[in-house]
Amino acid sequence: MAAPPHDADDSSEPIPLGQRLFDNVFLLLGLGLLVMLVAFTGWGMWEILSLPPATLP
Amino acid sequence: MTAPVLYPFRTCNATGHRIDLSAERLVKVNAVAAVVSLLVGAIAALLLVLTRWQAIHLLPAVWYYRILGVHGMNMLIFFIIFFEMAVLWFAGTVLLDARPAAPKYGWFNFGLMVVGALLVETMQWSGRADVLFTSYPPLMAHPLFYLGVIFFAVGALGVVGQFFATLVIAKREKTYVGSMPLVVYGAMTAAVIAVITLVHGAAVYIPTFLWSIGLIKAIDPEIYRLLWWALGHSSQQINVAAMVAIWYMLGALTVGAVVLNEKVSRSAFVLYILFISMASAHHLLVDPGFGSAWKIVNTSYFMYMAVLASMVHGFTVPAGMELGMRLRGYTDGLFGWLRRAPWGDPGFSALVLSVVVFGFFGGITGVTIGTEQINITVHNTLRVPGHFHATVVSGTAMAFMGATYYLLPLVFQRKVAFWKLAKIQPYLFSFGMLLVEMGMTFAGSFGVPRRHWDISFSQAPFGVQFSPAVDLFLAVMGIGGILAVTGALAFIAIAVKSVFLGEKVTEFTRGVAMEGVPQGLTHPPVHPANADEMNEAMHAPERGIAGATPGTLVLVGVFLVAFMLYYFTNWKLLTFLWKIG
Numbered sequence: 095m096a097a098p099p100h101d102a103d104d105s106s107e108p109i110p111l112g113q114r115l116f117d118n119v120f121l122l123l124g125l126g127l128l129v130m131l132v133a134f135t136g137w138g139m140w141e142i143l144s145l146p147p148a149t150l151p
Numbered sequence: 152m153t154a155p156v157l158y159p160f161r162t163c164n165a166t167g168h169r170i171d172l173s174a175e176r177l178v179k180v181n182a183v184a185a186v187v188s189l190l191v192g193a194i195a196a197l198l199l200v201l202t203r204w205q206a207i208h209l210l211p212a213v214w215y216y217r218i219l220g221v222h223g224m225n226m227l228i229f230f231i232i233f234f235e236m237a238v239l240w241f242a243g244t245v246l247l248d249a250r251p252a253a254p255k256y257g258w259f260n261f262g263l264m265v266v267g268a269l270l271v272e273t274m275q276w277s278g279r280a281d282v283l284f285t286s287y288p289p290l291m292a293h294p295l296f297y298l299g300v301i302f303f304a305v306g307a308l309g310v311v312g313q314f315f316a317t318l319v320i321a322k323r324e325k326t327y328v329g330s331m332p333l334v335v336y337g338a339m340t341a342a343v344i345a346v347i348t349l350v351h352g353a354a355v356y357i358p359t360f361l362w363s364i365g366l367i368k369a370i371d372p373e374i375y376r377l378l379w380w381a382l383g384h385s386s387q388q389i390n391v392a393a394m395v396a397i398w399y400m401l402g403a404l405t406v407g408a409v410v411l412n413e414k415v416s417r418s419a420f421v422l423y424i425l426f427i428s429m430a431s432a433h434h435l436l437v438d439p440g441f442g443s444a445w446k447i448v449n450t451s452y453f454m455y456m457a458v459l460a461s462m463v464h465g466f467t468v469p470a471g472m473e474l475g476m477r478l479r480g481y482t483d484g485l486f487g488w489l490r491r492a493p494w495g496d497p498g499f500s501a502l503v504l505s506v507v508v509f510g511f512f513g514g515i516t517g518v519t520i521g522t523e524q525i526n527i528t529v530h531n532t533l534r535v536p537g538h539f540h541a542t543v544v545s546g547t548a549m550a551f552m553g554a555t556y557y558l559l560p561l562v563f564q565r566k567v568a569f570w571k572l573a574k575i576q577p578y579l580f581s582f583g584m585l586l587v588e589m590g591m592t593f594a595g596s597f598g599v600p601r602r603h604w605d606i607s608f609s610q611a612p613f614g615v616q617f618s619p620a621v622d623l624f625l626a627v628m629g630i631g632g633i634l635a636v637t638g639a640l641a642f643i644a645i646a647v648k649s650v651f652l653g654e655k656v657t658e659f660t661r662g663v664a665m666e667g668v669p670q671g672l673t674h675p676p677v678h679p680a681n682a683d684e685m686n687e688a689m690h691a692p693e694r695g696i697a698g699a700t701p702g703t704l705v706l707v708g709v710f711l712v713a714f715m716l717y718y719f720t721n722w723k724l725l726t727f728l729w730k731i732g
Contacts, residue, residue, distance in 0.1 A: 109329075116417050117330050119318055119339055126343045126424040127350070130381070134429050134449055135351065138377045141441050 158250050163561060165659045165672045170562075173254035174244035178237045178562050179650075180261055182555070185233035186646050188268070189548075192225030193639040200587070200632030204625050205606065215604045216283060221275045223284025227543065228303070228386065229268050234551050235341060235393050236264070236310045241562070242338035242396065243317035248326045252316030256309065263306030270299025283602070285379060288359065288370040297360035304356065308349045311342045333410055333417070334403075337396025340420040345389045347428050351381035373440045384431035387539065390547040391461070392423050394509070397550045398468045398502060404557055405499040405669070406492055407479055407676025408471040411700075416467050419460035427457035430517075436526040443523065450521050458518050465510045466707050470700040477699070478678045478685055485702045497573045498669045501553025504581040509546030512588055513538060515714050525721045528728055531602075534595030537588050544635075545584045549577065552642050556669055559646070565653030566667030569645050576645065580638025586631020594624035596724075 115121065159172045195218045201209040210218060244251045251257065273295070274280035280292035318339065321327060331339070355378035361367045399416075402408030410416055432449035435441055476488035493499045516538040520529040529535065559567050567573050597618050599606050608615045649667075656665070659672045679685070689699035697704055 112414070113330060116421060119315060119343075122339075122421065122424050123315075123343045123346060126347055126428070129425050129453075130347050130385075130428045133453060134432060135377070135381060137445055138432075138435075138441060139374065141445050142371070142373050142377065145440055 160250075163245075164657060165561060165675070168245050169248040171244050171250050171254075173257075174240050174251040175562055177240045177251070177254065177257045177261065178245075178558070181233050181237035181240065182558065182562075183650065184261075184265060184268075185230050185237065185551075186643055188225045188229035188233060189639065190643050191272070192222055192230055193636050193643070195219075195222035195225065196632065196639075197636040200629050200636075202604070204629030204632075205622060206626065207629065208605070210604075212604045213278075213281070217275065217278060217281050219602065220280065220283045221272070224271055224275065226548075227284065227383075228300075229271075231390055231543070231547065231551075232303075232307050232386070233264065235345070235389055236261070236307065237558075238338055238393050238396070238554075239310060239314040239342060241558070242335045243314045243321070245562075246332055246335050247317075247321040249317055249321035249324065252313045252320055257313055260306040260309035260313070263309070264303050267299045267302030267304070267306060270295050270302065274299065285383065286359070287379075288362070288372050288375050291363055294360060294363040297356055297363055300356050301353070301360060304349050304352045307345065311345045311349070314338070314342050330413070330417075333413065334396050334400045336417055336420055337392055337399060340423050341389045341392035341396065343424050344385060344392055344428060348382055348385035348389060351378050351385065355379045355382055373438065376435060376438065380431040380434045381428065384434060385428040387543055387547075388423070388427045388430065388457075390543060391427065392420065394505065394547045394550045395420075395461075395464045395468070397554045398464070398506060399471070401498050401502040401550070401553050401557070402468055402472045402475070404671040405496055405502065405676070406472050406671075407475040407678060408468070409475045409478070409678075411467050411471050411474065415463060419463035419467075422456045422460035422463075425456065426453045427460070429453040430457065430521065433521040433526070436521075436523050437530045446523050450523060454521065455518075458514070461510075461514055465506065465514070465710070466703065468506055469706060470703040473700045473703045474686075474689070475676065475678070477689060478682050479676060480679070485705060489702060493670050495574050496670045497556045497567075497577050498553045498671060500574075501549050501556070501577040501581075504577055505546050505549040505553065508541055508549070508581060508585060508588075510710060511713060512585070513541030513546050515717050516592065517542060518714075519718050519721050522721075525725055528721070528725055529595065531600055532595035533591045533599045533601050536601050537591030537595055540584060540591065541588045545581060545588065548639075549581055549584075552577065552580070555642075555646060557671065559649045559653070560656050560659070560668050560672055563650055563653070564655055564657055565649045566656045566665070567645060567669070568648035568653050568667065569641075570667045572641055573645050576638055576641045579641065580635055583631045583634030583636070583638050587628050587635055588631075590624045590626070590628025590631055594621050594628065597621050597624070599625070 109117075160169050161172065161175075162169055198210055198218050199215070199222055201207045202215050240251065240257070243249065271280070274293050275296070280286075280296035282290040282292045282296075286292060286296075318331070318335075321331075330336070355375060358367055359370055359375070362370050399408070399410070429449040432441075432446055432454075436446055436450065472492075473488050476492065481488040481491050492503075516534070520526055520534060520538060556567055556573060559565050595601070597620060599617060599621055606615075606617065606621075654667065656668060659665070659668060661673065661675065663673060664670065665673050686699075
């Protein structure tokens, strides 16, 4: 994919922190798993397991 | 010191990329497996629409539900994931000029996936897994069905691991400079979401398998639903990321699209990684076991971050195409770049149709029906498949088909067979699917349930009468289904003929059109030498808010108006359901 001409990288410049974070594949993998496991799975499991038992009619 | 290249490779005549031959073979077999799965799924689709079309009502109940399960597994799992494995092998090796990590292990993983798929198919077709795609307990299938799913998932997870290892190799061996290309970044996003998905798949299917062989006494249906949807919906988010990566690739190949802003596009992919999997909670919005806070945080606050990402891509992909075309001199008016685009190139038409239907139909309906309050009017109606056929089929499958028209000459080194048919195939398939989606959505708006064999409830002890308009909408769905399946079968015929009997092509002479070779390969879009100055001029402040891509800005405005109208109309419909006061 070609970048627009004015955005050409200058390899002599230090790599910005944001770019280094975005390039860290395993950090992104860890964060993706963490957010899902906490917000969806963990919280959801807690909601189910903390339900009071239903009373029989 | 640079190490000599010791592995067998060839250099692509069109792109100049170094293609590792072992990785190329893995791309090919995964793509072929995807097309075989598509064939099974498409035949099942035809049987299903001809059953849900009440005027025909083809299949008996047992076979309807059986085939519905077959359709779901083949289309949503086997076709899509086999193709995504091909995308990962392609992006990780070809686009990075890298060698694959442990290619022999890739064959083991592919074999595992094939064995898993065959086990599932055998169990489903023989009637030992009539549990639908979701296989909710207490419905129980034969243990080999669950084992098949586990084999398939383990094989896919293995390939994802190899993709990550390939990225490490490419970085270590410096096959690319700086950050990885954006298309590979999109594939990496898909791979991360695949890990999230498959971890949940293991968490749900391993206990269910143990339950089916009697080692576990019972499966909690609510916990199953929670974990299963983290697999079932997230697997479709792998598609979204892979599809968007293909959008960027096809844009560059067909019209010389540029990346407007690397930071923005990559930020959108990171938003996918962090938040898109939470959309799984949509399926649990009417489950009583979860509180509103969990539902709203997951399907609104977090999920809207992923929606934002999709809207970013929905702007940057067409805007990149517009800027690329303008840099090549197509500068007349708002839409001159669009009028003069290569509409006869199936890679380009598939790209545009995928972007438009995914955004306008799939995206808008998805966000709307994923809202907790509105969802109550929609849940388990035919509107839900109306939505996801727009995303998974018109969006993802269409993009995959478009990519195939370029992969056939580039990877398989074969001309696209039935070239004239190939030129119209994206239009036929997309138009047919649009009818299916509209028919489903409108029928669902009248309350027609999803998955149900007989909406007349002919043997039920109570009477149900839908609006007569429902018959019209189901007929539209049926006619659309026939057209779409015809389009899918045309694609399969083109792919099979090209791969196995197609004319070999290894040279793409620039400037010379070739029957069966997309124009992006024979007439690669090249920007002029003064593109820098042109780009500066197009971004000049005096051009105002329209900027460098005024046409896309107008299209995005139309999209946002359509989005608002649909969203607020649904809130109005909700007020009809529950009148207050």
